[in-house]
Amino acid sequence: MISQEGRRYAERLETKLVEFCRLLRDAKLSVTPSETIDAVRAVGQAGFSDEQVFHDALRICVVKRSEDFETFEKEFRSYWQSGRKRAITADWASKGRRSRRRRADESRRASLEKGVATRAVSGSSSGGTNETRRAALGVFSPLERTQRKSFDGLGTKEVPSVRRALKRMTRRLATNRGRRSIASRGGRIDLGRTFRSALGRGELLTVERENRIVSRIRLVVLCDISGSMDGHSDRLVKILHQSANRIPASKVFVFSTRLSEIGDHLKGRSLRSAASEVSRNVEIWSSGTRIGSALERLLDGYSRYLGSHTVLLIISDGWELGELDLLTDRMREVRRRVSKVVWVNPLADSPGFEPAAAGMKAALPNIDFLGGLDIFTRPREFERVFGKAIGPGPAWGAGRTTNRQGRSGAQLLPSAKPGSFDLNPTIRLASLLCEQDDS
């Protein structure tokens, strides 16, 4: 019996193994899918309670020529043993300790949960002493490759255009009217003001009308910082920084294998200090891409940010390593929850771009706008992508929607000439309201 947690570990390990095999393939080793399958099965059989065994099992299954051993060793070291392995080892180990304690308290249930990490993936029946458990988790930890990014030499060029584009985008995409209203020529009758103005003049001369204001949108940025996006990280950090600081109520996330909210590292800081803060705190740069599970995390943990006023901006090249079904499913769910989904794909800047990456294809049906990173720097590109997105005409958000012809939110009643006196303004008003209903 394997608990859900265990299954998740196993799935993650599988993904990591597949990713590792792909890396080897990139390093010109002949690793076919059949070898990848063997590797996954072998680790399942041999377990990974011992790093050496884990290493040997992988090599036995994947490398079929002794000439390739060197390449394998290099890739193995950089993939499974890089980064801040030790710190995370401690983290996992403490988790293991916690579950051991639980076992002492409640005998059976906890005992199922304990051993999960080893048993689920290794399938071996050995219970494992404290020492092996720690080792097991220690080897498991580097599965999530942790890496930081330095932003030395980050210039402030492009920042103004990024800001402009973000502002224009959020305004363009704001289409939902909120509850607050503002005087306007058309729209529904503003009873309060109509009465007040009639009172002041002693007769009902004009009918004041109002319109609901288009409320601002909340921008949620989901930025891919996996290895394939490395070439764009300077631009990305500018976009993230501007989103966090210049767009009110925005939320900023980065993801690769995990999702993490980084708004707090960006807000109220200069671009440079924000960048160094991010590089100090975010450890998942240049890892694999799992858009599906990032969306899942977003839906599970941050659903309060998602609503009819939310525009979700996803910046990713769509090279999904996770399950495509999950991605399709989560994209559909996200699209249902938010107002608009904008996908910015750096690859789309190159001419002849077609959304061919598997992740991109899976997400495509649920994307409203797809553009390249150039939309942030080239107004023409911005227009091309968002040109059709025409927001509501006169009412733009509070404050900006006042009618430029002064008080012309009011409308003169056809029969009401100045000086004439209407005995029963209430009746006139009622008839006006009926007329409104008919139209």
Place this chain on the structure above:
Amino acid sequence: MERLAQLIEKRGYVGDPEIVTAVYLSLTLGKPLLVEGEPGCGKTELAKVVSDVRSAELIRLQCYEGLDARSTIYEWDYLKQLLKIRMEEARAQSNEIETEVFGERFLLKRPLLRAVLAKGPNPPLLLIDEIDRADEEFEGLLLEFLGEFQVTVPEIGTFKAERRPIVMITSNRTRELGDGLRRRCLYLYLTYPSAEKELEIVKRKVPGIGDKLARQIVEVMEKLRKDDSMVKKPGIQETLDWSAALLALGRKDLDRVSLMETAGCVAKSAEDLMWLRGGVWDELLLETNS
């Protein structure tokens, strides 16, 4: 896996943990294990030990150039068939003679078919030894066999293995093997054991040898293997032979005389022998004793 390691060690096979992992995976995943390495580093021995551990019948197919389906899968026993026909003719009962002479009785089972048909309590271990000596056509034949573990005899029908035999393939790398074969196998590369491991092997396999002598032998062997001027490098078998020889001669220590006398245990070609006797021995002796 720990149990397997213990069992292997108990049979006197001293090896790296990687070897145990490879054997374990080959057994659990049901995949053939391709073992490559220098000659004499214990590849065939490993197969023997594994068959012993699993109490599996060891079916060995020694490869050589020109190996074909006849000598690897099956062959009709023509002599017997002829004899049978003659006998039946004499008795004038030639009605069902055709079906009879193409029965299993007249089939000479070669290793691959034997592996398929093996009836023992455990699946047999099929050792395809030194596959690099066979030609590529045989490799192609093997691919098909390793995929399905079945053999078709047109006159009788198809035999399919009830239990997958354990398959181990060894190669000395005299010829590059095809990718197809490699892909179907797990891969283990054996090197010469480290000095400590070799010492352990010597002590186990040649009981009664003195500690000092064993140490000296292993040391000399290691140096010889590092030297590229030898045509045929000595393997573990040579180490053991040499140790046994020195023990038989009652030597407790390596000296010039015993070295000269027993050089034939170590060098297996005329060039090497000349090279050894032409001064290298003395150098080695000097280094070892210092």
